[in-house]
Amino acid sequence: MRPLKIAAQLGALALVLGLLGLLVWKIASDDAPVASVGKPVPRFDLPTLSGDGRVAVADHIGKPMVINFWATWCVPCRREAPLLERAAKRYDDRVVFIGVDVRDFNGDAKKFVADYGITYPIAYDGPGKLWEPWGITGLPETFFVDRGGTIVAHKIGEISEETELDEAIRKTLS
Amino acid sequence: MRTLLALTLALAVVPSAFASEQHPTQAELEGELVCPTCKSTLDQSNAPIALRMKQFVRSRIAAGDAKSEIKEQLVAQFGKGVLAAPEQRGFDLLAWVLPIVGLLGGAAVLAVLAWRWTRRPEDELPLLE
Numbered sequence: 001m002r003p004l005k006i007a008a009q010l011g012a013l014a015l016v017l018g019l020l021g022l023l024v025w026k027i028a029s030d031d032a033p034v035a036s037v038g039k040p041v042p043r044f045d046l047p048t049l050s051g052d053g054r055v056a057v058a059d060h061i062g063k064p065m066v067i068n069f070w071a072t073w074c075v076p077c078r079r080e081a082p083l084l085e086r087a088a089k090r091y092d093d094r095v096v097f098i099g100v101d102v103r104d105f106n107g108d109a110k111k112f113v114a115d116y117g118i119t120y121p122i123a124y125d126g127p128g129k130l131w132e133p134w135g136i137t138g139l140p141e142t143f144f145v146d147r148g149g150t151i152v153a154h155k156i157g158e159i160s161e162e163t164e165l166d167e168a169i170r171k172t173l174s
Numbered sequence: 175m176r177t178l179l180a181l182t183l184a185l186a187v188v189p190s191a192f193a194s195e196q197h198p199t200q201a202e203l204e205g206e207l208v209c210p211t212c213k214s215t216l217d218q219s220n221a222p223i224a225l226r227m228k229q230f231v232r233s234r235i236a237a238g239d240a241k242s243e244i245k246e247q248l249v250a251q252f253g254k255g256v257l258a259a260p261e262q263r264g265f266d267l268l269a270w271v272l273p274i275v276g277l278l279g280g281a282a283v284l285a286v287l288a289w290r291w292t293r294r295p296e297d298e299l300p301l302l303e
Contacts, residue, residue, distance in 0.1 A: 071223070072226075073222035073223045073225075073226050074222065075222075103210040103211055103223060103252065104223070104251075105226065105230065105251055106251060108226070126250075126251045126252050126253065127210075127252050127253025127255060128210055128211075128252070128253075128255075129253075
């Protein structure tokens, strides 16, 4: 009976230590770095909205990037879309624009892209896998990344002025 | 008598479950689906994406889709996180089974302990000559 009792006590101890370990892991992972100014851009590799390819951040390191998170149900995203598209055309070849459609219906997003004539690549993240790792708080959110892959500017909410967008892009070019 | 009661219950429950699967209502689906941005069920949310999902559910019910088909379409778009309760199949079945196993295990441990506690004083009584 005694070895059985010791085994049961060791089992209970292992269970408690295991649960404690899980708690520590959870707390540590909650504090994991998110995308913010001065930090390296987190990598992602997502399917395109059209489903015929992939959009990977790693493929564009070495070039300045503008990464814009949006969704069709976000009203400010609709106002911002033409501004971003115009900028993508103006900075063509010098800056890579990437859109990330997040927590959205794929069909709605395709219509949105067609309606606003968006030509830059759009990654589709329907389940919102990037939401927490990138520390997204709401839509739209835009990250500006320099050639070295460091985030140099971050806009929470709508970019409403072209000058504001140009100023952030200049930081990626310098 | 017990068999008759079980049969009656089964006959009452199975057709309503079948009807719910084949002809789901807006209200029941809104209670079983979660808004991806606010993490509450659709019936508790007025977030823009929740309103769009309600509209989607309405259109699929009108098109005659079964409940599981509507859920599958939403899972394909937003992932399993839109389901308020885990699926009763595959790995997700564990979420349903483990609490029952835990309860039964706990009850078994309690039963063994209770049996031992009630037996011990008797075992330890000194033998009377």
